[in-house]
Amino acid sequence: xxxxxxxxxxxxxxxxxxxxxxxxxxxxxxxxxxxxxxxxxxxxxxxxxxxxxxxxxxxxxxxxxxxxxxxxxxxxxxxxxxxxxxxxxxxxxxxxxxxxxxxxxxxxxxxxxxxxxxxxxxxxxxxxxxxxxxxxxxxxxxxxxxxxxxxxxxxxxxxxxxxxxxxxxxxxxxxxxxxxxxxxxxxxxxxxxxxxxxxxxxxxxxxxxxxxxxxxxxxxxxxxxxxxxxxxxxxxxxxxxxxxxxxxxxxxxxxxxxxxxxxxxxxxxxxxxxxxxxxxxxxxxxxxxxxxxxxxxxxxxxxx
Amino acid sequence: xxxxxxxxxxxxxxxxxxxxxxxxxxxxxxxxxxxxxxxxxxxxxxxxxxxxxxxxxxxxxxxxxxxxxxxxxxxxxxxxxxxxxxxxxxxxxxxxxxxxxxxxxxxxxxxxxxxxxxxxxxxxxxxxxxxxxxxxxxxxxxxxxxxxxxxxxxxxxxxxxxxxxxxxxxxxxxxxxxxxxxxxxxxxxxxxxxxxxxxxxxxxxxxxxxxxxxxxxxxxxxxxxxxxxxxxxxxxxxxxxxxxxxxxxxxxxxxxxxxxxxxxxxxxxxxx
Numbered sequence: 001x002x003x004x005x006x007x008x009x010x011x012x013x014x015x016x017x018x019x020x021x022x023x024x025x026x027x028x029x030x031x032x033x034x035x036x037x038x039x040x041x042x043x044x045x046x047x048x049x050x051x052x053x054x055x056x057x058x059x060x061x062x063x064x065x066x067x068x069x070x071x072x073x074x075x076x077x078x079x080x081x082x083x084x085x086x087x088x089x090x091x092x093x094x095x096x097x098x099x100x101x102x103x104x105x106x107x108x109x110x111x112x113x114x115x116x117x118x119x120x121x122x123x124x125x126x127x128x129x130x131x132x133x134x135x136x137x138x139x140x141x142x143x144x145x146x147x148x149x150x151x152x153x154x155x156x157x158x159x160x161x162x163x164x165x166x167x168x169x170x171x172x173x174x175x176x177x178x179x180x181x182x183x184x185x186x187x188x189x190x191x192x193x194x195x196x197x198x199x200x201x202x203x204x205x206x207x208x209x210x211x212x213x214x215x216x217x218x219x220x221x222x223x224x225x226x227x228x229x230x231x232x233x234x235x236x237x238x239x240x241x242x243x244x245x246x247x248x249x250x251x252x253x254x255x256x257x258x259x260x261x262x263x264x265x266x267x268x269x270x271x272x273x274x275x276x277x278x279x280x281x282x283x284x285x286x287x288x289x290x291x292x293x294x295x296x297x298x299x300x301x302x303x304x
Numbered sequence: 305x306x307x308x309x310x311x312x313x314x315x316x317x318x319x320x321x322x323x324x325x326x327x328x329x330x331x332x333x334x335x336x337x338x339x340x341x342x343x344x345x346x347x348x349x350x351x352x353x354x355x356x357x358x359x360x361x362x363x364x365x366x367x368x369x370x371x372x373x374x375x376x377x378x379x380x381x382x383x384x385x386x387x388x389x390x391x392x393x394x395x396x397x398x399x400x401x402x403x404x405x406x407x408x409x410x411x412x413x414x415x416x417x418x419x420x421x422x423x424x425x426x427x428x429x430x431x432x433x434x435x436x437x438x439x440x441x442x443x444x445x446x447x448x449x450x451x452x453x454x455x456x457x458x459x460x461x462x463x464x465x466x467x468x469x470x471x472x473x474x475x476x477x478x479x480x481x482x483x484x485x486x487x488x489x490x491x492x493x494x495x496x497x498x499x500x501x502x503x504x505x506x507x508x509x510x511x512x513x514x515x516x517x518x519x520x521x522x523x524x525x526x527x528x529x530x531x532x533x534x535x536x537x538x539x540x541x542x543x544x545x546x547x548x549x550x551x552x553x554x555x556x557x558x559x560x561x562x563x564x565x566x567x568x569x570x571x572x573x574x575x576x
Contacts, residue, residue: 050391052576072306072395080391086384088313090320102309103392140388 001063003028003151003182004049008058011044011206018044020206021058026184026199028150031177033193034186035296036203042186043083045203046155050080062151076104079144079181081137083155087128093139094124097146106147117142118168133160141172152176154185158192170196190296202296226288227261227268232281234259241278245270257283306394310402311409318372318410327368328411331418334364339425351434353426354441355532357419361445362519365415366452366481373407373456374473377571378464386576400461400568408453415449416442437529444525451518451559455480458563461571484517508544511537515547518559524552 004026011019018041026032036042047053048060051071060067065074087096097110114124117138123131128139137160144152152173158166173183173196187193193200194214201211210217231238234257242251242259247267252260261271268287275282318324338360339353346356377399380386389399419442427435459472479487489503492510496502506514515521515538523535528549538547545551 047575052387052390054573054575072393072398075391075393082387082391084384085387085391087388088317088385090317095316099309099313100392102312103306103394143388143392 001028002026002061003030003063004032004184005061005064006045006058007060009045009048009055009060010057011041011048011053012056017206019048019055022203022206022208024201024208024211026182028182029177029180030198031173031183031196032185033197033200034184034203035190035193035200036186036188038188040203041206042188042203043155044206046082046153046186049153050075050082077149078151078153079146079149081141081144081152081154081157083159085140087131087136087139089129090127091129092125093119093128093131093135093142096128096139097142100143100146104147108146113142113145114139116145116172118165134162134165137161138165141169145172145176148179149181151182151184154183156187157185158187158189166192225263225265225268227259227263227271228286228288229259229261229271229275229282230284231257231259231275232283233257235280238275238278238280241274241280242271245274307398307402307405310389310394310398311406314376314403314406315409318406324372324410327371328414330364330368331415332421334360335418335422336425339422339429342426342430348430349433350427350430351530351532353430354423354434354438354526354530355534357422357426358441358445358523358526358534361415361419361448362522363481365411365445365449366477366518368415369407369411369449369452370456370473370477372411373453374459374469374476376403376407376457377460378466378469379460381576382464382466390576396572397568400457400564400571403460404454404457404564407457408450411453412446412449416446419445434530440529441526444522444529447525447553447556447560448518448522451556452480454560455563458565458567461564461567463570480518484519485514488514488517506537508546511543511547512551515552516555518556521552521555521559525549525556528552 002025004024006022006024009019009022010017022045034042034045044053048055049062049067051067051074054068062074063077067074088099091099093114094110097108097113100106101108101110111121111124114121119135119138119142123135128136131139137157141154141157144154154173157169161169170192173185177183185193197214199211199213200217202209234253239251239253239259242248242261245263245267247264248271249262249264250260254260263271272282272285335357338357342353342356346352377386380389386399390396394402423435423438423441427438455476456473459469459476462472463469488510491513492502492506493500515524520535524538524547526532527535527539537543538552
């Protein structure tokens with residue numbers, strides 16, 4: 001069964017196109033990372049999934065239920081950590097979890113859930129409106145976990161969390177996935193996605209520009225080699241020279257006379273030869289496997 | 305039936321707010337205060353006391369109902385609390401119904417309790433004539449309050465623009481409570497080319513026009529239980545059936561339901 005099935009989903013606000021004919025299928029059991037720079041349309045897509053926004057064209061289904069026409073049925077089996085929420089005033093953390101339990105007709109133990117997301121009993125009895133952003137994220141993640149949902153929908157889940165908290169979040173995502181849940185989460189932070197996702201989709205200006213596994217994306221990058229070259233003196237035009245070499249995907253200038261180049265495997269030697277011909281002395285060089293960040297820059301064109 | 309969950313949560317949230325307590329705290333003050341005041345300004349019998357009490361209700365209850373309802377959903381929507389609620393498997397209709405029921409309960413329970421106490425004290429002071437109809441007075445009051453809660457919650461669903469909500473709440477009160485009668489008279493006089501005589505002998509349709517005002521419909525309902533000097537226009541000989549007590553009942557229900565339905569339609573069709 002398919003967890004999420006989006007067919008030609010478009011969303012326009014006046015003349016602005018927030019989503020442009022997005023086709024996406026997320027099968028059950030997958031951890032899917034939804035990547036894109038801020039403003040690419042990630043939240044709009046999630047708002048369509050939650051029926052907060054009605055698509056201008058196309059449709060989205062969650063487990064076969066149309067998100068707009070059968071919104072409640074679609075949301076019955078999912079746990080959501082939305083973006084841009086605020087917690088209820090004058091209600092404790094524990095009461096928030098209890099509300100989620102009542103709403104989902106579940107029988108979880110609030111204490112257990114709170115413990116799992118890292119809120120201790122003292123925090124649980126405090127009013128949630130006094131929480132820090134990170135604690136609120138934990139609390140709402142707890143609300144999402146109530147009722148063992150079949151799909152977790154997490155919009156920028158690590159916002160406000162310190163690195164430790166982000167790691168705990170990833171652990172929970174893995175645990176939930178092992179239990180059998182599908183996980184769909186959006187992020188503009190690449191390492192989050194790289195660390196846990198089976199597949200990623202990259203959204204740019206409302207268009208889904210790539211959907212693949214991390215490995216697949218690396219391959220499409222021509223072997224995915226990253227070359228870090230240190231030269232004696234980085235002159236004007238050196239970067240352009242490198243970009244001119246066949247097989248080079250991106251070339252970015254870093255500090256300390258260092259160049260970062262992603263390229264096909266065959267192009268490595270050519271680059272060094274080209275630099276030599278241009279009269280640039282190569283002091284040092286090493287190769288790295290391309291990270292998703294390089295791919296991300298590649299796809300969204302935000303690095304050049 | 306998830307509107308119950310929403311209603312329960314909304315009652316809890318609303319009850320913890322200071323504004324709520326200040327607003328509903330006005331009920332016992334005003335109603336019991338009137339028991340004392342009636343000694344000086346009213347005839348010392350129970351029906352007259354109820355009629356006077358209805359006058360106090362007619363001014364105070366709409367104000368409290370609008371105050372506690374007009375921002376209910378709009379505030380949750382702009383703050384992002386609604387995002388959290390609607391991430392759970394609740395429909396927007398559940399939200400509308402739940403909020404309406406909750407706010408109606410928060411307004412009406414203290415109002416009716418305060419009225420019941422005032423009624424008992426009143427009966428002791430002014431005699432028990434017609435006291436058996438007092439529950440009817442409470443029912444009519446509940447309907448009257450519900451009409452304004454429906455109006456307010458409907459308003460809170462129709463827009464998120466703060467100034468429209470404020471304008472709508474204040475304007476709604478002024479129009480429906482304060483100026484309806486003058487408006488009706490003005491329209492009538494203009495239509496009759498400034499023959500002011502028409503105000504003393506209104507055509508039948510104008511009676512209905514006037515009774516659309518919730519306070520008039522409420523008075524008509526109270527008059528159905530107590531033979532007092534209230535809503536005299538509608539009980540005069542030859543008054544048409546559409547200004548009878550059942551018609552007043554229908555009008556009050558319409559005031560609760562129609563704004564709610566209109567607000568809900570707008571809410572359902574908009575993006576959060």
